[in-house]
Amino acid sequence: MKNKLAFWVITIILTILVIYIMVNTALMPVFTKNPLPKATIRTVNDKSKSGKSDQDKYRDDTMQTLPATNNSEDAQLRLFESRKRENLLRSRLTLANEDSMYLVLDLINKTAILEMKGISLHESHIIDSEVSNSITTNHTETLLNWMAVPFTVKNVEATIPKISFVEKIAPKDSTEANKLVTEPTAQRLGDVYIVMDFDRNLRLVISQSEKPDDDGKKLISALYWKYRSVEIRKSIQSLFRFNREPVRPQIHIVLPKSDATILYKALPLNPRMILRL
Amino acid sequence: MEIEDKNERSFLNFIKWIIPILLFCLVVVMILFTPAFQDCAFKIKSLSKGSIVFSTFSKDEIGRLVLLSQNNINSIKTKLDKLKPVKPYIVVNTTENRFSLRNIDGDTIRTGVCSTGKNEILIAGSKRIVFKTPKGMFAVQNKQEDRPWIKPDWAFIEEGLPIPSARSATRIDYSTLGDYAISIGNSYMLHGTLYQRFLGLPVTHGCVRLGDKDLEIIYKTLSKGSKVFIY
Numbered sequence: 134m135k136n137k138l139a140f141w142v143i144t145i146i147l148t149i150l151v152i153y154i155m156v157n158t159a160l161m162p163v164f165t166k167n168p169l170p171k172a173t174i175r176t177v178n179d180k181s182k183s184g185k186s187d188q189d190k191y192r193d194d195t196m197q198t199l200p201a202t203n204n205s206e207d208a209q210l211r212l213f214e215s216r217k218r219e220n221l222l223r224s225r226l227t228l229a230n231e232d233s234m235y236l237v238l239d240l241i242n243k244t245a246i247l248e249m250k251g252i253s254l255h256e257s258h259i260i261d262s263e264v265s266n267s268i269t270t271n272h273t274e275t276l277l278n279w280m281a282v283p284f285t286v287k288n289v290e291a292t293i294p295k296i297s298f299v300e301k302i303a304p305k306d307s308t309e310a311n312k313l314v315t316e317p318t319a320q321r322l323g324d325v326y327i328v329m330d331f332d333r334n335l336r337l338v339i340s341q342s343e344k345p346d347d348d349g350k351k352l353i354s355a356l357y358w359k360y361r362s363v364e365i366r367k368s369i370q371s372l373f374r375f376n377r378e379p380v381r382p383q384i385h386i387v388l389p390k391s392d393a394t395i396l397y398k399a400l401p402l403n404p405r406m407i408l409r410l
Numbered sequence: 411m412e413i414e415d416k417n418e419r420s421f422l423n424f425i426k427w428i429i430p431i432l433l434f435c436l437v438v439v440m441i442l443f444t445p446a447f448q449d450c451a452f453k454i455k456s457l458s459k460g461s462i463v464f465s466t467f468s469k470d471e472i473g474r475l476v477l478l479s480q481n482n483i484n485s486i487k488t489k490l491d492k493l494k495p496v497k498p499y500i501v502v503n504t505t506e507n508r509f510s511l512r513n514i515d516g517d518t519i520r521t522g523v524c525s526t527g528k529n530e531i532l533i534a535g536s537k538r539i540v541f542k543t544p545k546g547m548f549a550v551q552n553k554q555e556d557r558p559w560i561k562p563d564w565a566f567i568e569e570g571l572p573i574p575s576a577r578s579a580t581r582i583d584y585s586t587l588g589d590y591a592i593s594i595g596n597s598y599m600l601h602g603t604l605y606q607r608f609l610g611l612p613v614t615h616g617c618v619r620l621g622d623k624d625l626e627i628i629y630k631t632l633s634k635g636s637k638v639f640i641y
Contacts (some may be wrong), residue, residue, distance in 0.1 A: 142424060147433035159447035161454055204472045208472045213481040222486040229493050232546065234641060247641060249547055251493040252516070254501050254641050266449045266453035270456030291432065296529060296542070303534035303567045317528070317613045376611040380448045395505045399641035 146376040146407070154175065158368050158377060166379035168267040169279035170333050170368040216277050217410070224283045224407040225251065233401045238384070239409040240264065245388060247399050255399065257392035260342045268410065276410075278293040283405045284331040290359075291397055293328040324349025326356050331406065336383045339397070341390040384408075412454040412483065417627040500628060501599070501635040502618055504543050507610050509620070511628055520627055523610035525603065525619040526640075531567060539564045541615040548638040553629060557591040557601075564615070588622065590629040594638050602626065 162168075197223040228235045229251035237246040240262055247255040268276070304310035324345035345353055371377035388396070433557060440447055446640075467475065498519065501510045503528040511520045527543035535599070542609075561581045566573045574580045588602015601618040603609070613619075 136423070142429065143430045144433065145439065147430050149437050151433055152442070155447070158440065159451050163448055163451040205469060208469055209467070212467070212472045212476050215456070215476050215483070219479045219486070222490065225488055226486050226493075229490060235543070245531070249641070250637075251640055252495065252501075252637075252639060254639055255503065260447050265445075266452035267455070270452050298529050298531045298540070298542075300531045300533060303532055306570045310568065317608055319611055323596060330475075335495050350424045357497045364445060365442060368441045377469070380445070380452070383445070391506065395503065397640075398505050406636035408416055 154372065157375060158371055160363075161382050162377045163267075166377075167275060167335060168265075168380040168382050169271060169275050170379075171278040172333060173282040174396060178365055196233075204296065212270060213277070217280075220277060220281050221407060221409050224281075228283055228405055230408065231405075234399055236396065236404060236406040237409065238386070238406060240384070241302070241409055245392070245396060247396055255392070255395055257261075257388050257396065259386045259388060261387040263383075264410070265380075265382045265384070266355060267380050267382045268384070279333055280408050280410070283407050284333060284335055285405050286329050286331055286403050288330040289327065289402075289404075291325065292321040292349065292356055293394060293397065295398060295402070305349040322390055322394050324353060325390055326342050327393065327397055328356065329362055329406075333381065334381050335408075337406070338383065338385040339393050340385070340387050341393050342387050343390045356372065440532050460546050472561050476489075476561050495637050497633060497636045498631050499639065500632060502638070502640045504545065504612070504640060507612060509618070509624070511631055519631065520624065522621060523614050524624070525605075525609055525611055526620075527614050527616045528612045532564060533625045534567045537567075540566070540591070543614065543618065544596070544598060545640050547561075548598070548640065550632050550636045550638065551593045551595050552634060553591060553593070553632070556584075557623060557630075559585050559586045588625060592629060592632060600638070601625070601626075 171241070224356040225248075234247055234249045234254065236250050237244075238244065239260070243259040243262065244255050245257045245259055301313070304313055324343075325339065327337075329339070331337065340353075344386045367377065387401070424563045440528050476520065484488070494516075495514060498511065498513050502524060503509070506525055507526055509522060511519050512518055528541050530541045530543065532539040557580075561583055585604060586601075588604075590602060592600040594600065598617055599619045600620060602625050603620075603621055605613070606621060609619065609621055
């Protein structure tokens with residue numbers, strides 16, 4: 134009898150807990166919060182204040198809300214695709230007028246392109262990609278507004294250094310200099326795992342297609358778990374606060390190790406990115 | 411018989427406890443894999459909403475907006491075309507130590523190996539001299555055949571030799587730069603090398619070293635103002 138009561142009490146408590154967690158961590162953030170915040174588009178007035186280039190004067194005036202009527206899905210999709218293309222080209226033009234290299238992530242043609250001044254410097258085939266449903270299922274103005282301007286990196290972490298220098302003490306004389314001369318060797322490419330957090334809540338994860346060696350595995354796993362533990366901590370915290378932040382849309386791409394290294398090393402410290410979906 | 415009955419009862423009792431155990435596992439899984447559950451929730455949300463894109467626009471309005479968008483696209487395309495290089499250009503990959511010479515349409519004319527900066531810091535007393543190839547877009551400043559190299563101070567420091575005066579004849583080296591030198595500013599150049607066997611390796615002090623044949627073709631293809639992209 135005692136056993137039976139304990140069984141029902143525990144089962145009911147656990148069922149309530151499952152429902153509570155489901156609602157609080159999975160459903161509430163999805164149904165009540167927008168994961169794709171709107172991009173800030175500079176208007177003509179802003180330009181005169183900030184003195185920005187003429188690329189910023191494009192105003193998103195076509196996004197005004199008009200009265201609702203019956204409309205065909207085809208026409209809507211055509212407008213959606215056209216607006217997406219316009220956004221992409223506008224972003225490309227904006228970045229082409231700047232002096233930095235930037236990344237063009239074309240998930241339609243499965244390529245990651247390193248560009249500068251509108252010139253493709255390096256193109257890499259994306260072997261595999263995974264895009265969050267928060268992006269792929271969002272065929273709305275929200276998505277267009279989200280990707281209306283290029284994304285800027287806020288934080289980057291990687292298993293390889295951006296640039297590594299070897300320090301050498303100058304020789305005292307020519308005899309010592311001759312002793313220091315060594316035969317140069319090709320640089321060894323470390324295993325790559327990169328996490329880039331952009332503005333507007335986007336996270337891009339780049340991993341290599343090749344199997345990492347033992348050292349690489351440790352580094353990759355350490356970085357992976359660093360980010361996973363943050364997510365887990367947030368989930369636990371939200372159980373007590375009942376106010377979980379919006380879902381973070383994530384894009385995970387798999388590139389050949391050499392290409393991932395080239396892209397990471399070539400991009401500036403706070404790189405910008407254009408997304409083509 | 412009684413023992414069998416007891417066994418059966420304890421087995422059923424154990425089976426019964428599987429439900430709370432599974433529920434507990436579900437709690438743990440949901441906390442560990444919250445993003446996966448959220449992703450599923452988005453799928454459900456999209457199914458419930460359908461594929462409505464611009465529900466607030468009328469059909470006529472959509473037509474007008476598509477036309478407007480097309481005009482914008484054409485205008486941006488024209489502006490992007492204007493940014494294209496008007497002369498052949500070269501792209502240098504410092505990670506793989508390779509180059510690609512391209513024509514104005516972006517088609518590759520020639521590719522090959524080169525040598526770029528060795529990413530080394532030479533410490534001489536309080537001085538720190540950095541040997542690396544700069545990245546970005548540069549333009550050809552001037553081109554010279556059989557250009558002598560005026561050795562800078564670091565060349566002597568690196569060899570453990572005393573630094574001569576600025577106008578000393580020992581600074582002039584007629585062989586190191588090879589047959590051609592293409593200056594891209596800030597003392598950086600694309601030039602030849604005596605160490606052909608090191609091509610493909612990062613060994614330079616910042617310049618881009620090229621093989622003899624490649625250098626000749628690049629020298630003849632690029633002109634003053636041609637773009638040099640280094641990444």
